[in-house]
Amino acid sequence: MEASEAPSTAIDVAVIGGGPAGSAVSAFLARLGRRVALIEKSRHPRFHVGESLLPSNLPILERLGVSEAVAAIGRYKPGAEFVSPHHEQRQVFPFADALNPSPDHAYNVTRAEFDELLLRHAAAAPGVDLWEGYTATGAERLPDGWRLTLRGENAPAEIRARFLIDASGRDGFFAKVESVRQRSPRHNSAAIFAHFRDVSSDAWAADGSIAIYWFEHGWIWMIPLRNGLTSVGAVSMPDYLKTRKGPLDAFFIETLKMCPKAWTVLQNASRVSPVRGAGNYAYTAKKAFGDGYLLLGDAYTFLDPIFSSGIYFAMQSAERAAEAVNVVLDRPELAGRLFSRYQRELDNAMARLTWFIYRFNSPILRNLFMKPRNFFAIRKAVVSILAGDVYRGGTLSLRLAVFKTIFHLSRLANLRTDREDRRRREVLPSISLPDNEIADRL
Numbered sequence: 001m002e003a004s005e006a007p008s009t010a011i012d013v014a015v016i017g018g019g020p021a022g023s024a025v026s027a028f029l030a031r032l033g034r035r036v037a038l039i040e041k042s043r044h045p046r047f048h049v050g051e052s053l054l055p056s057n058l059p060i061l062e063r064l065g066v067s068e069a070v071a072a073i074g075r076y077k078p079g080a081e082f083v084s085p086h087h088e089q090r091q092v093f094p095f096a097d098a099l100n101p102s103p104d105h106a107y108n109v110t111r112a113e114f115d116e117l118l119l120r121h122a123a124a125a126p127g128v129d130l131w132e133g134y135t136a137t138g139a140e141r142l143p144d145g146w147r148l149t150l151r152g153e154n155a156p157a158e159i160r161a162r163f164l165i166d167a168s169g170r171d172g173f174f175a176k177v178e179s180v181r182q183r184s185p186r187h188n189s190a191a192i193f194a195h196f197r198d199v200s201s202d203a204w205a206a207d208g209s210i211a212i213y214w215f216e217h218g219w220i221w222m223i224p225l226r227n228g229l230t231s232v233g234a235v236s237m238p239d240y241l242k243t244r245k246g247p248l249d250a251f252f253i254e255t256l257k258m259c260p261k262a263w264t265v266l267q268n269a270s271r272v273s274p275v276r277g278a279g280n281y282a283y284t285a286k287k288a289f290g291d292g293y294l295l296l297g298d299a300y301t302f303l304d305p306i307f308s309s310g311i312y313f314a315m316q317s318a319e320r321a322a323e324a325v326n327v328v329l330d331r332p333e334l335a336g337r338l339f340s341r342y343q344r345e346l347d348n349a350m351a352r353l354t355w356f357i358y359r360f361n362s363p364i365l366r367n368l369f370m371k372p373r374n375f376f377a378i379r380k381a382v383v384s385i386l387a388g389d390v391y392r393g394g395t396l397s398l399r400l401a402v403f404k405t406i407f408h409l410s411r412l413a414n415l416r417t418d419r420e421d422r423r424r425r426e427v428l429p430s431i432s433l434p435d436n437e438i439a440d441r442l
């Protein structure tokens with residue numbers, strides 16, 4: 001859109017943020033016949049962390065009509081692998097082993113490409129006006145909707161819309177304005193990451209899988225991308241991150257070296273991107289909706305990325321939000337009921353993962369992951385969780401309940417180890433690693 005155009009009063013929904021959540025909700029709303037203003041502050045392609053998709057995401061891409069395009073830019077991902085310093089063998093979890101292995105794979109993507117693909121796809125939908133290069137700076141509630149002020153690259157602009165969706169990611173446009181965001185009291189890690197070339201193929205047993213390496217202070221991800229690149233990141237606990245004194249890039253390499261099994265496959269690789277960081281990153285907003293607005297994706301909640309769930313939750317909730325908002329635009333009296341259900345379903349699905357996330361660095365959970373027994377098909381249930389099957393109840397819930405019982409029994413049998421571990425993971429006030437701190441430029 002051009003700033004010279006008159007502010008539109010015919011917009012049904014203004015969507016702030018053109019990441020996976022914002023682009024998906026805009027496309028789904030347009031399909032339902034709604035007129036959408038999609039506002040994105042940067043110009044795509046732009047860098048974003050978070051490159052590993054889940055199998056559960058694939059049906060959404062299919063419904064959006066972009067699955068072939070994503071397959072063309074993605075690296076086929078058949079599963080997830082775990083490597084522990086205390087176990088000789090790595091554990092390979094192929095998605096084909098899930099309780100309901102459909103689909104049995106996912107993709108790893110370079111987010112600059114993936115996010116641009118989704119944004120252009122949304123912008124091409126009849127009914128979507130893309131405001132690229134515009135930052136939403138203010139939102140004023142009017143009797144019949146919203147007046148949004150935008151800062152353009154050359155000039156300011158204004159949009160009026162009946163409904164507002166905040167899909168601004170970790171920036172949290174609305175969450176911050178309304179002071180509704182609260183940091184997770186139980187999880188306070190931060191991540192440091194970069195792209196590498198020529199990582200040894202020994203990093204993975206199955207070509208294309210994501211590999212997770214535990215080390216003393218957290219875990220390291222290795223996500224193979226197309227074109228010989230690998231995304232490598234270290235997620236660490238507060239007590240370790242507090243020890244950082246020097247620049248981020250040196251600290252990153254020191255951290256990788258602390259995991260000898262990871263360093264073995266990385267030592268001959270070259271870093272081809274700046275080192276970036278994301279700090280203090282688990283949070284949630286108190287509410288996913290309010291008078292005339294809804295929060296989506298990371299603008300609502302951010303979970304630790306250990307299960308690569310962020311994009312899936314962003315796009316899955318986008319589809320559900322589009323359906324709910326479409327109804328509410330015609331029948332505002334249903335807002336409370338429909339949006340409460342939207343939030344409840346999302347919270348319940350996320351709770352499935354947070355149980356694992358809060359315990360991921362504990363030696364007891366690590367042991368269960370590294371020596372998985374398939375008694376009562378529990379291993380299959382764990383693979384289902386790794387594949388993003390987080391909305392289904394039935395036998396999956398039952399098997400997960402058995403897994404949790406085994407975990408709690410093991411904890412009782414190992415009380416001392418457990419107590420020491422819990423003390424280490426106590427949440428400290430904050431981590432000195434601002435979002436997008438960039439260590440250096442190439």
Ligand SMILES: Cc1cc2nc3c(=O)[nH]c(=O)nc-3n(C[C@H](O)[C@H](O)[C@H](O)COP(=O)(O)OP(=O)(O)OC[C@H]3O[C@@H](n4cnc5c(N)ncnc54)[C@H](O)[C@@H]3O)c2cc1C
Pocket residue numbers: 016017018019020021022039040041042048049050051052053054134135136137167168169170171172173191193233278281296297298299305307308309310311312314
């Ligand atoms: C270290 C780390 C590793 C991760 N790894 C994975 C992974 O492997 N797999 C996975 O699925 N997820 C991963 N994630 C999470 C994933 O990146 C996010 O969950 C996902 O990007 C959420 O999508 P979104 O659309 O909600 O937000 P975003 O993708 O962040 O998009 C928000 C958009 O809003 C725009 N914006 C912000 N403010 C404004 C404004 N005021 N006006 C206009 N535009 C604005 C931004 O420019 C951005 O384009 C990871 C996250 C981190 C931090």
